[in-house]
Amino acid sequence: MTEYGDEAAAQELRELRELLERGTPRPTAPVDRMERVRAKVVRRRQRRTAGAAALTLAGIAVAASLVPGPAQDGPVLEPSLPAASRGIVPQPASTDWSPPDVPKVGLTEELKAPSLAGLLLRTPRSWRTSVVQGPPALAFAGPPGTALPDGEACDAGATGRCAPDRDLPAGGVLVSLRLRDALEREGRNVSPGSVQDLRGERVAGSCRVMEGTRELVVWYATGRPKSSGASGGTSGRDGGDGQDSQDGRDGYLEARACLRGPSPQRLAEAGSILKGITFQKTGTPGNDPDDSHTGHPQQTKGTTK
């Protein structure tokens, strides 16, 4: 630019800027741009989740190969399996959760979800909830500031996975609940209603991709759903109808609270919510067939996939 001198160079740059401005088209954005972006977010989340799981698998495999021990059947991801049975050095990253020494949390709101075996989820007053009908049906809860996945963010039909459109805020938590097949619990030795406190690499990939650092996990027996919709159930902590399914197996509800750098108070909230899960009898006269949230000023109805 210097061969023309400063004024000439400046003029040339002005002309170039004008050309760029005039010559660059003004295309219009597709009307469904945000939907496409959302789909990209979900796919990115799923790829990251799959990548994290693969990395964990590889890490465990390497660790298992380095630690002398009994013959192993191969790497197992299930965090609640006794570490010694896998020949892996026991890690203190998974323990039974015990409530922190903080004031008791008031769970004044209720989410009723017949599609989740009659789930009755109690949360603090300010929390929000959502239900994705699926199948499989999914439910979420979180304090203000937490992005709750909705139907469009979920690949529920194919994988049962959802991705919030943003990371957890610092100190945040996302509670997610879903029905699972009893086969997925075989070999696990954690009692129903016992809240597991997972940290470090024990935290599931689906939580880590949200920047989660700690996870509370609990399961409750529900009985096998009799149809694609709600399952039968009775009031009480056992959930389901107490009868074996046709093939002799029960289903269960899995609840996970993914936390990011939680305060003791937040941890207590999450733990209390998981411990406070109960189930209502569904499909009876007078029972609202829709999943609903009661007692909350900003009632949230379920969404459909």
Add this chain to the structure above:
Amino acid sequence: MQASGGTRDDGFEEFVAATGPRLLRMAWLLTGDAHLAEDLVQTALAKVWPKWHRIRDEHPEAYLRRTLVTTHSSWWRRRWRGELPHGEVPDLRAAPDAYAGVDLEELLGAAVRALPARQRAVVVLRFFEDLGVEETAEVLGCTAGTVKSQSAKALRTLRAALPVREECHD
């Protein structure tokens, strides 16, 4: 896009609506193709959205612009798009009227596609987005000296292709 739980009241869609048109034009300059430009914009938005709550109060436009450029750079490196710089730039300076009878869009597209990716990014940031040398260097993760040298090379190429200063000065 109706969300349960009220997760869409955080201003991201409004931000996209306000910045999208300019961003799409910038993407067009980087890619030289309308479809690739929209794909680039959507990819950048998908990267930024999950972090929106962290960046929305701290120059989100700059963050998005940087994401757009780095995403395009990664495409370029991976050759996902099979895009290669043209070996030659069509010489249209001989046109009687620089703009008359010339599809300026086509001309500009050919000219920017002829630039290597880094030079193209420098041109877009400096002369379309009007960023300074230091700001451009920050976005591209390089030194100010690199920006200056890449800028000079790019201008030499563009000067040969675009109807800028048709008459030589004395």
